[in-house]
Amino acid sequence: QVQLVESGGGLVQAGGSLRLSCAVSGRTLSNYAMGWFRQAPGKEREFVGFIRWSGGITYYADSVKGRFTISRDNAKNTVYLQMNSLKPEDTAVYYCVARWGIGSTSHREYDYWGQGTQVTVSS
Numbered sequence: 001q002v003q004l005v006e007s008g009g010g011l012v013q014a015g016g017s018l019r020l021s022c023a024v025s026g027r028t029l030s031n032y033a034m035g036w037f038r039q040a041p042g043k044e045r046e047f048v049g050f051i052r053w054s055g056g057i058t059y060y061a062d063s064v065k066g067r068f069t070i071s072r073d074n075a076k077n078t079v080y081l082q083m084n085s086l087k088p089e090d091t092a093v094y095y096c097v098a099r100w101g102i103g104s105t106s107h108r109e110y111d112y113w114g115q116g117t118q119v120t121v122s123s
Helices: none
Strands: 003-007 010-013 018-025 032-039 046-052 058-060 068-073 078-083 092-100 117-122
Touching: 003 092, 018 032, 018 092, 018 117, 032 068, 046 068, 046 078, 058 068, 078 092
Parallel strands: 010 117
Antiparallel strands: 003 018, 018 078, 032 046, 032 092, 046 058, 068 078, 092 117
8 A cells, every 4th residue: 555645735825836745655666656636626636747756757737837846755755746836726635646657647547645735826
């Protein structure tokens, strides 16, 4: 089993920054892809990005490309989502996810989910 625990959400003004963390336990992650999804009230779950643990290859949704960056710290077994130039439309619950193998843009492909952390961007 893989356990994921997110932290770092909160309230920020438009144009500001936040960094989300996802602490991972239970598995060696070298063959895993770690992703982030978000869900705003009344909307479907939306892909944000993923990182392949081995090699660090990343892929992002167009809506966040150039503003968000995913990274990982091998020593801490932690994945980060650095969010810059935040917009009110980024307001959502953000979920850290994991799956064995390559990354995917479909939430159905991920086996492990964190509890989610709220990000609110005020205008």
